[in-house]
Amino acid sequence: MIVLSYIAAYLAVVNIAGFLCMALDKQKARRNKWRIPEATLFLFAISGGSLGCLLGMRLFHHKTQKPRFYIGIPIIFIIHAIILVYFLFLAPLEFRIM
Helix, strand or coil: CHHHHHHHHHHHHHHHHHHHHHHHHHHHHHCCCCCCCHHHHHHHHHHHHHHHHHHHHHHHCCCCCCHHHHCHHHHHHHHHHHHHHHHHHHCCHHHCCC
């Protein structure tokens, strides 16, 4: 159970960070300031923050015109969801995190 707590904490932090990066980048875009590189936004998504990035995209209407984002981020989220479901419910007992 302690492993599940660490995983949940990590996912919470990386999703909040991804969400805040989307908000910050949108704010900077409106003010024509230095922007967060797209690679950094994808790094947050790939490292487990896909839900936060997806919510940030939707809430702030940010990067919604770019196919690599409006297609890529949801695909990353679906892959993460499949991996999570597998390790929670479908993996052999010795590999389950619950």
